[in-house]
Amino acid sequence: MRVTPRVESSFDALLARARELARRGTRTILGITGPPGAGKSTLAERIVIALNGDACLVPMDGFHLANAELLRLGRRDRKGAHDTFDAAGYVALLRRLREERTTVYAPLFLREIEESIAGAIPVPPETPLVVTEGNYLLLRIGHWAAVRGLLDEVWYCDPDEDTRIARLIARHEACGKSPEEARAWALGSDQRNAELIAGTRDQADLLVRLPWD
Template identity: 45%
Template sequence: MAPGRRVVLGIVGPPGVGKSTLAQALVREVGERAAYLPMDGFHLPQARLRALGTRDRMGAPETFDAAGYADLVDAVVASPGMPLTAPGFDRTVEEPVADGVRIDASARLVVTEGNYLLLPGGDWERARVRMAAVWQLRLADETRRERLLARHIAFGKSPAEALEWMTRVDEPNARLVQSYAARADLIIDVT
């Protein structure tokens, strides 16, 4: 990493593939010169989703503040040496949390992760072009779905609700994410 610069590494993949786990592990390994920036904090608030009629598709590309995410990625690259904050996400209430993520002034590597880092066009593309690289994670669908169901249940959905949500919302999103895998700089098969 060059002195005086910040580099953004993107990690992308379908829901349940392990993006957050890998991103957080990389940040821990690098230490204080790295920061973690999850895309989840850019979910639109529940009230806004209800007003837009998209609450039942929360997690789809249109249910995120893509412009806000791209603006933050721009700021990360344009402001090396400056501390920044970003919204976090509270899965227990499925709401973004203002200033829930801190990027310290010492951070030279910012690892960001989310489903839609490789979507072409618009604000997703604007964010992508500021990233030094984007790694796509792949995992056997059966294993990924098991992890995803377990996560939904752990955060309060019944097994039936978790299965319905995964089938109706997560799997179409997973297919969309996987359709752009060829745009990744590196594809990593995880187990």
Template identity: 35%
Template sequence: MSSELRLPRAELAGQIAQLGGGRVIVAIAGAPGSGKSRLAAELAEALNAQAPGLAAVVPMDGFHLDNATLKDRDLLHVKGAPETFDIEGISSALMALRAGDADVAVPGFDRVADTVVPAAHLVPARAQFLLVEGNYLLLTRAPWRDLFPCFDLTVRLDVPADELRARLEARWRDLGLAPEEIARRVAENDLPNGQITVQENRGADFVIRD
């Protein structure tokens, strides 16, 4: 990752805005709890301040495989790992978004209900900048690595492990989980998934230290 350029987050929207031409797809990747959704929302707000509707956020959480499928595949206990996502659905959505000739509906994820919400987000065709945020967008393992050509710019969030742990524990507390279950999820699922993004990511264009 030596080619990555560290950038203050306040300057990132300006860097994105310089990418002219047609539709621009920006990948925002990082470990669970690294702040991808927050950064994407901040960037969209900054870009849309220049012109309403200029940018839209596209979350990848909606492409979780449903719990019944995960249970059938004995993957429910590792939900959130790379193999628990609908990678074909992600690829198809990115191809449709790249075309940019029509509005595209993408699913969302209800964390409280722990379920996918179909067509939760409508990405308008008029949006020039699409901020796609997800844990594994820069993963080098197959089939995730096939997504990389879809992106015009890539961003990686870099958050210290102790801070990630604190954020993840707070996330699960806010959802009312018992302390024992919080400890299990963070230690056995969230943090190992975060390590995957450290060990198997390709370099990004920009790194934001959050």
């Protein structure tokens, strides 16, 4: 029977845990997950910066399918759903990060152009901790089901819903959507994704409830 994950609301405690993971002596992969707007990217970036060279950030978002491909598939209006990513490619990258002892290159998603850039993130072999963040790290559908077994630990960002949605709407506006478009996307497509992701919450090792700045 799955035990309810422990709740952590201190960044200092999270950082201390990340330092422990980086000191294991072998390559370790920490996953940070949660619904859209939960603060995954912010937390992951803060952890990697604080570890000062002992960690590298590899976001799942680099595996977004290109907009042209989403149009071909008829899925452009659901960009961000679990089937609009190259999940098999992401799994293959995680395996390389665990097994290879050479520099591995990961893709980077640029919100400014809504597309991914291949080979943009170098992960040197001496990097002890890889932090990867994304929505579907605990999903048990298709290729996503292989992700959990490739991660040493998974944290689930779990803010209150009002805060999450407000942050998400603001992010969409910052990326060029009108207030009306931003709210419609956050409460429509994003919310459908969030409800799916919420079902994976109890599979995490830790629930993160940090106060928002």
